[in-house]
Amino acid sequence: MVCAMANVMAKDQGWAWIITLASFISMxxxxGTVKSLGVMLPTLREQFSTQTWVIGLSISLTTAFGIVACPFAGALSKRLTPRHTVMIFSLLAVIGLIMAALATSVQFLIVALLLTGFSVGAHAVMIGEEAIYFDKYYNVSMAVSQAGLSLGIMIMPPMTQLLLDIYGWRGTMLLLAGLNLHHIVCGALLKPFQTDPVELEDNELIKRSKKHQVQENSVITNLVHYLDLTLFTNADFVALLVYMLCSGYCFTGWLIYLVPHAMELGYQSYKSSLLATIGESVTS
Structure with missing residues (x-):
């Protein structure tokens, strides 16, 4: 018992800050990948000889699909582990970028970019893990991890434009896929949080009891249980969800369309991508 208690991880210290670093990189x-796709929008529009809104919609569906995948990520993390869930979802996102590099039609590109959205679900699981590892310093941890958003948008646009000029859009997609492999490494850092052995035993009994209860319920009831759909009966949660959807819609539009609109106004590609960095620096 003493040895087991010695291995118990204390909250707010030790490995908890490694989880914060992993979440920061994940964000x-x-x-940054979504912003990079926005930088590539004019090139993709010319490559597939289509309109701006078609490619823009394809990229925006990446985030939309990722948000839809979040409940399934949470459900899968219960069946497997958060570590394995993040690694699986991250691998699917990497496969999506590789498929996008091989796309020969807009339809194929849309399917590939949908897979890329799995990275959003992976990051949602990592945020959940921060809540487990932190208590007193949870707000600090979240602030640090969310700062990754600013870093990604500040660095990725100029880097993507440089890669486009050197390797073309297909090569850039492959390099983005290689960069997103680090997302899998971040998932591997999610060690299970160790608690009091007595508490672990009690939790195991509770899980067995719930599992037995779920087996006796209907398929729809089981689905509601695993996906935590009962949250949608909470008015505060629904209000917050509506706010997040509206703000996310505006933010995603800014991510995707800033560079192509700047180019249409006469700015060169590098100046347009630099505007994204300046804009994020000011808003941060």
């Missing part, structure tokens, strides 16, 4: 990669 930078997730948001």
């Amino acid at each position: 930078a990669l997730t948001t």
